[in-house]
Amino acid sequence: MAARIMILNGPNLNFLGIREPHIYGSTTLKEIEASCQELARDLGISISFHQSNLEGELVNLIQSAHNSADAIIMNPAAYSFTSIALIDALKIFEGPKIEVHISNIHARDELHRHSKLSAAAKAVIAGLGPYGYIVAMQAALHLTGKLPGTLPGAMRVGPT
16 A cells, blocks of 8 residues: 655745745745646655644544555644644654654744644654755655655665
8 A cells, every 4th residue: 555644834824925935935836746746746655735724623634644644654743732632633743753744943033933743743844944844754754664665775764
């Protein structure tokens, strides 16, 4: 069975490309989704890509992943710093959970520096811009043991 990855995006990410481009760049969420879909086709996997400004809707999506995804990639945006509900929902999901941030949150102001959701994530990718989603997809496949054998060994296994 092909790997299934759910990619979730939190509040205001639908305004990427125009929202604070000095922090988040000029790439839109639609462009990020298109890039993720292209990689999914190349790797023979399926992804579902979602964005919501509503915390409860994101909780529902995480809960639905229990039966429909092998891994979750999430850019929780502002909910990174506030949402106990998302932490609890992520803890229920048994597969790998990868938190993604376009900016390097660790180099930002105090308000945007400490993600509470990281405690429920297997890994955190921050500061790679939109490319972080691509790295997260590779990491999710690695963690689920579903990286295609056609990839070079260094990409499939890493240092041994």
